[in-house]
Amino acid sequence: KQEVTQIPAALSVPEGENLVLNCSFTDSAIYNLQWFRQDPGKGLTSLLLIQSSQREQTSGRLNASLDKSSGRSTLYIAASQPGDSATYLCAVNSGGGADGLTFGKGTHLIIQP
Amino acid sequence: DGGITQSPKYLFRKEGQNVTLSCEQNLNHDAMYWYRQDPGQGLRLIYYSQIVNDFQKGDIAEGYSVSREKKESFPLTVTSAQKNPTAFYLCASSIGRANTEAFFGQGTRLTVV
Numbered sequence: 001k002q003e004v005t006q007i008p009a010a011l012s013v014p015e016g017e018n019l020v021l022n023c024s025f026t027d028s029a030i031y032n033l034q035w036f037r038q039d040p041g042k043g044l045t046s047l048l049l050i051q052s053s054q055r056e057q058t059s060g061r062l063n064a065s066l067d068k069s070s071g072r073s074t075l076y077i078a079a080s081q082p083g084d085s086a087t088y089l090c091a092v093n094s095g096g097g098a099d100g101l102t103f104g105k106g107t108h109l110i111i112q113p
Numbered sequence: 114d115g116g117i118t119q120s121p122k123y124l125f126r127k128e129g130q131n132v133t134l135s136c137e138q139n140l141n142h143d144a145m146y147w148y149r150q151d152p153g154q155g156l157r158l159i160y161y162s163q164i165v166n167d168f169q170k171g172d173i174a175e176g177y178s179v180s181r182e183k184k185e186s187f188p189l190t191v192t193s194a195q196k197n198p199t200a201f202y203l204c205a206s207s208i209g210r211a212n213t214e215a216f217f218g219q220g221t222r223l224t225v226v
Contacts, residue, residue: 004155034215043119043203044217089156091215100146100171101215103155 002027002094006104014112015082021075021107023090028068034101035064035075036089044089048075080111116140119204119218125226126191126198134189134221136204142216144209145187149173150201150220159202162187163209191223199225 003026013019023033032051036044048057048064050073056065063076077084087108091101117138126132138145144163148156158171162181176195181187187206191198204218 036217041201041220041222043117043219044205046214046216049214091156093215100148100158100161101156103148103157105153105155 002030002092002102004090004092004102004104006088006090006107008107009105010108010110012110012112013080015080017080018076018078019080019109021077021088021090021109023073023075023104025071025073025092025102027094028071029094030068031093031095033064033066033073034091034093035062035073036091038087038089038106047088082111082113085109085111117204117206117216117218119202119221121221122219124221124223126223127226129193131190131192132223134191134202134204134223136187136189136218137185138187138204138206138216138218139185140206140216141184142206142208143184144207144213145181146205146207146215147171147177147179147187147189148203148205150203156203159189198223 005024007022034049035047038044050057050066061078066073087106089106090104120135146161147159150156157173159177160179162168178190202221205215207213207215
């Protein structure tokens with residue numbers, strides 16, 4: 001059974017720093033990996049989707065990489081801002097899209113002004 | 114605007130009562146999902162549906178029921194058989210084929226009183 005782990009569970013950094021969030025998964029047979037952002041009491045906002053054949057995806061200050069063979073993904077946030085404060089969730093799709101995602105428990109990120 | 118609408122945002126249930134959470138999407142997606150989120154845990158899949166009039170149990174389906182009579186709608190009923198229903202419920206949808214991105218609603222917080 002697929003298991004997803006996110007490290008660290010919580011992170012607090014000063015504004016302006018570059019930071020890396022980590023995600024690992026146990027079964028490398030995935031279709032894709034998706035990074036989400038969740039604000040308190042809200043739903044999930046999709047940030048980046050990386051297909052299994054891709055190595056990385058970029059959107060603005062965000063860059064996500066995927067090393068499927070080692071079961072790892074990283075989310076790089078450049079020049080962090082207080083508005084980046086949220087919980088970041090990693091999820092893998094192992095079932096062809098229609099069988100649901102397996103989620104990590106998330107990294108709670110606080111950017112200090 | 115295209116998206117996923119969940120209602121109500123907050124719901125209170127008395128012991129022994131069934132309640133139904135609404136999820137509607139206008140993205141023309143075939144696949145829809147229900148997840149449950151508890152503090153300190155990752156999202157867990159309750160039910161999913163790949164197509165109208167078809168749905169499958171996820172990892173924690175006991176005490177829940179769903180229907181998929183229309184492509185746009187995937188309501189979730191929390192029955193009295195669900196012993197610990199207090200949680201944050203999230204509905205999602207995707208095109209349904211492999212390698213497709215999942216989109217989420219804003220969630221319903223259910224509390225047993």
